[in-house]
Amino acid sequence: MQKQFAELTDSQWQVIEKFLDVERKRKNCLRTIKNAILWITRTGAQWRNLESKYPPWSSVYYYFRTWQKTGVWGEILKHLVQLERESQGRNAEPSAVAIDSQSVKKVSFISISTGIDGGKRVNGRKRHLAVDVLGLPVRIYVGPANNHDSVEGVELLWQIENASRRVRLISADKAYQGDFEELVTGIYNWEMDISQKPESLSGFVPQKKRWQVERSFAWLNFYRRLTRDYERLPESSVLFIQLAFCSIILARRSG
Template sequence: MYERHENLTDSQWQVIKNIVDDGRKRKVCLKRVVDACLWLTRTGSQWRNLSQTHYPVWQTVAYYFYKWQHNGVWQQVRKMLVKKERQRQGRQEQPSRVAIDSQSVKQCGCFSGQVGVDGNKKIDGRKRHLAVDSLGLPWAIYVGAANETDAIAGFELLPQLKSCTRLSLICSDAAYKGEFVS
């Protein structure tokens, strides 16, 4: 069903290797673990559907995925890639302004986490909140229950934006009531 296996190139791996690999000896190749995580994200497949001919066993991939999520590794990789893309496009490393908005997503049957009903959009599920720069690159991400107000969820994005020293303006729609003051 999911036959496409687009793995990281060696040059792409070199960009993120120092964040992901702490230098310890392992029996598993971390590049293959990252490839498996990217495949799961791209396809939306379940852990158990990982091809063992292309990737490590699903339990190993899940272990590293959740470990890196807990340790902030994925967030570090995202921030580093966003900064590199801004530099590649001739922009300063950090934005001076970001825009915040949200999107409600219907609940799928396989998810049992924090969910709720977005009263405005009549969607039962979750809501993702993003702060993006003028290039559309994500600087902060927060996912919560759909019934959580945008005003409260917006404050969950702020700690992720503390490293943006150039940031002088946060734009949002009226759903994010109040003022963001640091």
């Protein structure tokens, strides 16, 4: 994990430039725009406080929104995950997925798709991650914090099916029992593995087949834009999580 922000190297840029129209002449270099967006993700700065070495914040934000609408970052992340899996001798598509959620506080002016997680006493949104055995994201969903995991987790299932035709196993904790488990086993015909640490133990206890998703949430703590939910729309929250994972994987391909 990089200890501080670093701009894209030549080798990193070569991996992602194929997803962009880099041939057309523009006032601002797309590589510089990408660096600016990743800087915002890592430092957590407001758009208007973007460093002066980058293009005007309004130009950077324009590309941020444009690439959000066209799904560019999602395609880049999918490609990076496949490259990382293959580099570690695995199939490009996973056969096992671990699911969990994380409630995160919102800032005061956010009102769309929010709620209070009574159990964790968090007023904000809930991030739902589906990751592979390496902790790399298969799919990401963000919804209100007050909705139960077994309800909101359903939004991940059809996305997982679209992401990998090889999925056979879903690992989760007891919060996903009930209707969610019935959908997994009855409709998708996947195996469901439910695990939970013993009540007699306190603190973090790694759970077999599920600890990877906990580690993935820990990785996101290095990105200050994700310490709270600052985004007006949950779709933007998803995008910043995608950006963080893109940075994590690209850092492994530095050079």
